[in-house]
Structures are given as C-alpha cells and as structure tokens.
Amino acid sequence: MEALILAGLLLGAVWWWSRKRRRPGLRRSVGATLSRPMVGGGESVPPRLMGELHRLTHDRRVSERLIERIAFNYPHRSRRWCVEKAIYDLRRDRRS
Known part of the structure; x- marks a missing residue:
C-alpha cells in the first residue's frame, strides 16, 4: 500500500514538473517577439499614429x-500595421 502511494506521489511530481517546464510564461513569449522577423520591420511609424x-x-x-x-501574433506584418491594429482594437473595445 505504501509503495502505491509513493508511486502516485512520484508520478504526480513528474507530471507537475514536466507541465511547469512546457509553459514558458509571458516573459519568454514576449522576448521571442524581438527575434521574430517582420516584413517591413524597419519601417518607421508616423508620430501622429x-x-x-x-x-x-x-x-x-x-x-x-x-x-x-500584436507583432507576436502577426509576425509578418509591419510595425505601422501593428500600431494601426492596436488603435483599431482599443477604439472597438471602447465602443462595446
């Protein structure tokens, strides 16, 4: 009986540890944004936008x-497009 409980605890610990390793969290995913290529990434955004x-x-x-x-979700879009989408999304959400 004790061996069964110990095996269950061991399996639970391994499951928890593997799940924790697979979920990188927000910090790592936002950092990955900087390394993802964007088409037109060097394009400057007008100060008005x-x-x-x-x-x-x-x-x-x-x-x-x-x-x-937004750049993380749409990696092949320009920075200007990402700014325009952010503005559109904020306006849309405020109308709702």
Missing part, C-alpha cells in the same frame, strides 16, 4: 506592450 496610440492608452509602456503582442 504613435501619439494617437499613447493618447488612448495614457502610458507609453502599455502602448509598446500592445504593439509587441
């Missing part, structure tokens, strides 16, 4: 995180 995004978020760090997350 960045200003509009900053006005909607009220925080430059939040704006950058939104852009990074």
Whole structure:
C-alpha cells in the first residue's frame, strides 16, 4: 500500500514538473517577439499614429506592450500595421 502511494506521489511530481517546464510564461513569449522577423520591420511609424496610440492608452509602456503582442501574433506584418491594429482594437473595445 505504501509503495502505491509513493508511486502516485512520484508520478504526480513528474507530471507537475514536466507541465511547469512546457509553459514558458509571458516573459519568454514576449522576448521571442524581438527575434521574430517582420516584413517591413524597419519601417518607421508616423508620430501622429504613435501619439494617437499613447493618447488612448495614457502610458507609453502599455502602448509598446500592445504593439509587441500584436507583432507576436502577426509576425509578418509591419510595425505601422501593428500600431494601426492596436488603435483599431482599443477604439472597438471602447465602443462595446
């Protein structure tokens, strides 16, 4: 009986450890954004668009995180497109 309990605990620990290793978390996935190639990634974003995004978020760090997350989900889109999508998404969500 004790061997069965010990085997169950051991299997549970191995399962928990393997699950923890497979889930990298937000930090690693956001860092991967920087290494993913983007078509037109060197394209500059007009200050008017960045200003509009900053006005909607009220925080430059939040704006950058939104852009990074969109770039992660759409790796072959330009930075300008990502900014325009962030603005569109914020406006859409505020209308709802």
